[in-house]
Amino acid sequence: MKQILFGGAALLALMGMASAADMPAKMPLKAAPAIGYDWNGFYLGGYYGTSISQTRATSSVTPGTAQVNDTGITVGVTVGYNWQFDPRWLVGIEGDIGYLGVDRTEQDWDDGILVGARANWYGTARARFGYVTGPSVLYATGGAAFVNLREVFGGLTSPAVIAGPATEVSTTRLGWTAGAGIETKLSRNWSTKTEYLYIDAGTNSFTANVFGAIGGPQVATFENRFHVIKTGLNYHFGGPGPHEGIFDIFNAPPLPSDHNWAGFYVGVNAGLGISNAHAPGGEGAFPTGTETDQNATGFAGGVQVGYNYMVTRKWFVGIEGDFGSLALNSALPEWNDTGRVFSMKTNWYGTARARFGTTTGPALLYFTAGGAWVHLTDGITIGALSDVASKTAGGWAVGGGTEVALDARWSARLESLYIDVGHTQHAVGAVNADFKERFTVVRAGLNLKLGD
Numbered sequence: 001m002k003q004i005l006f007g008g009a010a011l012l013a014l015m016g017m018a019s020a021a022d023m024p025a026k027m028p029l030k031a032a033p034a035i036g037y038d039w040n041g042f043y044l045g046g047y048y049g050t051s052i053s054q055t056r057a058t059s060s061v062t063p064g065t066a067q068v069n070d071t072g073i074t075v076g077v078t079v080g081y082n083w084q085f086d087p088r089w090l091v092g093i094e095g096d097i098g099y100l101g102v103d104r105t106e107q108d109w110d111d112g113i114l115v116g117a118r119a120n121w122y123g124t125a126r127a128r129f130g131y132v133t134g135p136s137v138l139y140a141t142g143g144a145a146f147v148n149l150r151e152v153f154g155g156l157t158s159p160a161v162i163a164g165p166a167t168e169v170s171t172t173r174l175g176w177t178a179g180a181g182i183e184t185k186l187s188r189n190w191s192t193k194t195e196y197l198y199i200d201a202g203t204n205s206f207t208a209n210v211f212g213a214i215g216g217p218q219v220a221t222f223e224n225r226f227h228v229i230k231t232g233l234n235y236h237f238g239g240p241g242p243h244e245g246i247f248d249i250f251n252a253p254p255l256p257s258d259h260n261w262a263g264f265y266v267g268v269n270a271g272l273g274i275s276n277a278h279a280p281g282g283e284g285a286f287p288t289g290t291e292t293d294q295n296a297t298g299f300a301g302g303v304q305v306g307y308n309y310m311v312t313r314k315w316f317v318g319i320e321g322d323f324g325s326l327a328l329n330s331a332l333p334e335w336n337d338t339g340r341v342f343s344m345k346t347n348w349y350g351t352a353r354a355r356f357g358t359t360t361g362p363a364l365l366y367f368t369a370g371g372a373w374v375h376l377t378d379g380i381t382i383g384a385l386s387d388v389a390s391k392t393a394g395g396w397a398v399g400g401g402t403e404v405a406l407d408a409r410w411s412a413r414l415e416s417l418y419i420d421v422g423h424t425q426h427a428v429g430a431v432n433a434d435f436k437e438r439f440t441v442v443r444a445g446l447n448l449k450l451g452d
Contacts, residue, residue, distance in 0.1 A: 037132075037134045037135050037185060038084070038188075039082045039084045039090050039132060039137060039236070040082055040083060040084045040090075040238070041081065041082060041236060041237055041238040042079070042080070042081050042236075042237045042238070043078075043079070043080050043081070043082070043191075043234045043235060043236040043237065044077075044078070044079050044234065044235055044237075045077070045078045045079075045232050045233050045234030045235060046075070046076070046077050046078065046232065046233060047074075047075065047076055047077075047078060047096070047098070047193075047195075047230040047231060047232035047233070048073070048074065048075045048230065048231060049073075049074050049075075049228060049229050049230030049231055050071065050072070050073065050074065050228075050229045050230075050416070050418075050440075051071070051072045051073065051074040051100050051101050051102050051119075051226060051227070051228050051229075052069065052070070052071050052072075052102070052226065052227040052228075052229075052274055052276065052440060053068075053069055053070045053071075053072075053100075053102035053104070053117060053119060053224065053225070053226050054067075054068075054069045054224075054225045054226070054227075054274075054295040054297075055067065055068040055069070055116070055117040055151075055222060055223070055224050055225075055295075056222070056223040056295065057115050057151075057153060057220060057221070057222050057223075057335075058220070058221050058335075059153070059208070059210055059218040059219065059220050059221070059335075060218045060219035060220075060221075061210075061218045062210065062218065062335065062336045063333075063335075063336070063338050064333050064334050064335035064336055064337060064338045065332060065333065065334075065335055066108050066115040066292070066334075066335040067292065067293045067294065067295045067332060068104050068105075068106055068115060068116055068117060068293050068295075069104070069275070069276055069277075069278075069293045069294075069295050070102040070103065070104035071102070071276055071418075071438075071440075072100070072101030072102040072103070073099075073101045074098055074099060074100055074101050074228055074230060075098055075099050075101075076096050076097055076098015076099060077096065077097060077098065078094060078095070078096040078232060078234065079094070079095055079096075080092055080093060080094035080095065080128070080234075081093055081094075082128075084132065087132065088131060088132050089129075089130070089131060089132060090128075090129075090130050090132055090137065090139075091127065091128065091129050091130075092127070092128040092129075092130075093125075093126070093127055093128070094124075094125075094126050094127075094128055094141065095123065095124065095125045095126070096123060096124055097121065097122070097123040098121065098122065098123075099120070099121055100119040100120065100121060100122045100147065100226065100228075101119075102117075102118070102119050102226070103116075103118040103119070104116050104117070104118075105117075105118075105152050106290070106291040106292075106293070107286070107289060107290045107291065108290060108291075108292070108334075108335055108336075109281075109282065109283070109286070109290045109291070109292050109334050109335070109337060109340070110282060110283045110284045110286050110290065110337060111286075111335070111336050111337075112286060112290075113153070113154055113155060113166070113210060113211070114152050114153070114154065114155045114166040115152065115153055115335075116151070116152045117149060117150070117151050117152070117222065117224055118149065118150040118152075119147055119148065119149055119224070119226065120148045120149075120150070121147075121148045122145065122146060122147045122148070122199065122226070122228075123145070123146045124143060124144065124145045124146070124177050124197065124199070125143050125144045126141045126142055126143030126144075126177060127141065127142060127143055128140070128141045129141075130183075133362070133404060133405070133406060134362070135184060135185045135255055135257075135360070135361070135362040135363070135404075136182060136183065136184040136185070136362060136363060136404035136405075137182070137183045137184075138180075138181075138182055138404070138412060139180065139181055139182075139183065140178075140179075140180050141177075141178070141179050141180065141181065141195075141197070142176070142177060142178040142179070143176070143177060144174065144175075144176060144177070145174075145175045145176055145177040145199045145200070145201065146172060146173070146174055146175075147172070147173050147175065147199065147201040147224065147226065148170075148171075148172045148173075149170065149171055149172070149173055149201065149204070149222075149224060150168060150169070150170045151168070151169050151170075151171075151204060151206070151220075151222045151224075152166050152167070152168050153166060153167055153208045153210060153220040153222075154166040154167045154208045154209050154210040154211070154220075155167075166208075167206070167207070167208035167209055167210075167220070169204070169206045171204055173201040173202055173204060173224070174202070175199060175200045175201040175202045176199075176200055177197050177198060177199045177200070178197070178198055179195060179196045179197035179198055179228075180195070180196060180414065180444065181193050181194060181195030181196065181414060182194050182195075182402045182404055182412070182413070182414045183234070184360060184362065184363040184365075184402060184404050185255065185360065185362075186249045186252070186360055187249050187252050187255075188236075189235055189236050189237075190233065190234070190235055190236070190249045191233075191234045191236065192231070192232065192233050192234070192365065192402070193231070193232045193234065193402070194230075194231055194400075194401055194402040194414045194415070195228075195229075195230050195231075195232065195414075196227070196228070196229050196272075196414065196416070196442045197227070197228040197230075198225070198226070198227055198228075198272075199225070199226040199227075199228065200225055201224040201225070201226065202223075202224075203221055203222065203223050204221070204222050204224075205219050205220065205221045205222075206219070206220055207219060207220075208220040227272075227274055227440070227442070229416045229440075229442060231400070253313075254313055254314060254359060254360060254361035255360050255361035255362055256361060256362075257361040257362040257405055258405075258407070258408045259362065259405035259407070259408055259409075259411065259449070260408070260449070260452070261308050261310060261316060261359055261364060261449075262308055262309060262310045262316075263307065263308065263449060263450060263451050263452075264305070264306070264307050264449075264450040264451060265305070265306055265307075265308070265411075265447045265448060265449050265450060266303070266304070266305045266447070266448055266450065267303065267304050267305075267445050267446055267447035267448060268301075268302070268303055268304075268445065268446055269301055269302060269303070269304060269322065269324065269413075269443040269444065269445035269446075270299075270300070270301035270443060270444060270445075271300050271301065271441065271442050271443030271444055272297060272298075272299070272300060272441070272442050272443070273296075273297065273298050273299065273300035273326045273327065273328050273346070273349075273439060273440070273441050274296075274297050274328075274439065274440040274441070274442070275294050275295060275296040275297070275328050275330060275344065275438075275439055276418075276438035276439060276440060277293065277294035277330075277344055277378075277435060277436060277437055277438055277439075278291060278293050278294075278435075278436045278438070279291060279292050279293065279294060279342055279433040279434065279435045279436070280433070280434055280436070281431070281432040281433035281434055282432065283429075283430045283431040283432065284430065287430075287432075292332065292334060292342050292433070294330045294332065294342065294344045294378075294435075295330060296328040296329060296330040296344070297328070298326070298327040298328045298329065298346075299325060299327045300324065300325065300326050300327070300349070300441045300442075300443055301324050301325055301443070302322055302323050302324015302325060302348075303322065303323060303324065304320055304321065304322035304445065304447075305320070305321055305322075306318055306319060306320030306321070306355070306447075307319055307320075308355070308364075310359075313359075314358050314359055315357070315358055315359075316355075316356075316357060316358070316359060316364065316366075317354065317355065317356050318354070318355040318356075318366075319352075319353070319354055319355070320351075320352075320353050320354075320355055320368065321350070321351065321352045321353070322350060322351055323348070323349075323350040324348065324349065324350070325347070325348055326346045326347065326348055326349040326374060326439070326441070327346070327347075328344070328345065328346040328439070329344075329345045329346075330342075330343060330344045330345070331343045339382055339383060340380065340381075340382050340431060341380070341381045341382075342379075342380055342433065343377075343378060343379060343380075343381065343388065344376065344377070344378040344435065344437075345376065345377045345378070346374055346375065346376045346377075346439070347375045347376070347377075348374075348375050349372065349373065349374045349375070349419065349439075349441070350372070350373050351370060351371065351372045351373070351397045351417065351419070352370050352371050353368045353369055353370030353371070353397060354368065354369060354370055355367070355368045356368075357400075362404060362405045363402060363403065363404040363405065364402070364403040364404075364411075364413075365402055366400055366401060366402075366403070367398075367399075367400045368397075368398070368399050368400060368401075368415070368417070369396070369397065369398040369399075370396070370397060371394065371395070371396060371397070372394070372395050372396055372397035372417075372419045372420075372421060373392055373393065373394050373395075373421070374392070374393050374395075374419065374421045374437065374439065375390070375391075375392045375393075376390070376391065376393060376421075376437060377389065377390040377391075378424060378426070378435045378437070379424075379426045379435075380426050380427070380428045380431055380433055381428070382428045382429070382431060385428050385429070386428060387426040387427055387428050388426070389424070389426075391424070393421035393422055393424070393437055394421060394422070395419065395420045395421035395422050395437075396419075396420055397417045397418065397419045397420075398417070398418055399415055399416045399417035399418055400415060400416070401413055401414055401415025401416065402414055402415075403415075403445075403447070408449070409448060409449045410446065410447070410448060410449070411446075411447045411449070412444070412445065412446055412447075413444065413445040413446075413447065414442075414443075414444050414445075415442075415443060415445070416440060416441065416442045416443075417440070417441045417443075418438075418439075418440050419438070419439045419440070419441065420437070420438050421437045421438075421439075422436075422437060423435060423436045423437060424437065
């Protein structure tokens with residue numbers, strides 16, 4: 001749980017450092033004036049982003065665990081209310097509902113059963129607590145979550161036996177969610193945000209004919225966890241003056257800011273690493289077409305250095321490199337074959353990327369892409385036999401985020417990176433698997449501008 005909530009805790013730590021700037025002692029951070037930026041009142045918006053599912057399934061008689069993960073697209077709508085009770089702080093409530101977009105069913109390793117989960121839609125009802133820099137808000141959020149799920153288990157199929165369909169159960173589960181985000185003004189009425197939510201949909205148990213009519217019923221138990229990384233656009237009602245249309249924000253000049261984004265910077269980051277790894281392969285009656293996934297979450301954190309070049313007043317390009325810990329560790333005793341252990345562990349990662357985006361004045365909104373490297377160990381162990389190897393794998397990374405000024409020298413950011421470092425083939429006797437090494441990193445960061 002500590003690892004899951006680390007991204008929110010890291011952002012809260014940044015909020016605390018920023019608020020310390022208002023103390024009489026000489027501190028490195030001093031927030032931009034809040035005059036002219038009113039966050040009070042109702043708002044309505046929409047969002048899009050990435051959804052990641054991590055499902056764990058067990059059954060009452062058969063030992064071992066089946067894991068499934070998937071990555072999809074999420075879109076939805078948001079409504080909320082802010083109360084800015086102090087120039088530097090606000091609280092609020094927010095609700096959203098949307099399409100979750102994850103759907104994956106796989107044929108388990110050498111048993112031929114189907115195991116999978118599909119999330120159709122979800123909603124949350126959350127509180128928000130944020131630190132206000134003036135044109136931006138750094139916030140933590142948490143509350144209730146609802147997820148509509150369809151879970152699949154069973155349906156033994158082999159070249160010789162067809163033992164009936166899998167058991168499918170559809171439910172709407174009540175769980176909880178926690179996360180963090182950065183929201184920044186585009187104009188008086190419009191704002192954009194980058195947000196991460198972790199959703200725990202709890203557990204669900206149901207009776208399933210896992211092996212069809214052959215083995216009799218078992219109780220299947222599913223645990224479903226989701227990660228949602230989204231970019232949103234909100235319209236804030238009220239306030240003095242005429243209301244702005246959506247096209248007004250494209251022609252508006254940059255908002256005032258004392259932060260010069262051009263030049264070199266250094267910084268630190270901390271957050272969450274998520275495994276999206278799959279291992280297709282097979283053995284015995286199922287030499288191909290079966291699969292086992294590697295679910296894991298863990299700490300990700302390190303340092304970054306970069307350079308920004310302002311092409312125009314509103315557009316910039318840059319380069320950035322980072323290096324840090326990526327602490328993911330999965331050792332999966334396969335369902336109905338616990339002597340077969342599929343393992344994956346990561347130690348560190350680094351990237352070298354280009355950045356491209358626009359500035360509102362007090363904030364950068366950007367995409368990023370480039371090379372990535374991960375030091376990892378993965379493979380198969382069966383008793384005293386194993387094919388487990390360590391390597392530094394190279395590939396690519398793509399992502400984006402929001403970075404906001406805290407004063408003339410300091411800035412805070414929230415970003416995500418999807419990392420693909422290829423695949424590794426492992427085999428022990430007739431057991432083979434092609435480990436596809438995919439990861440997502442969600443992290444909060446603090447940067448110091450160098451020079452003038």
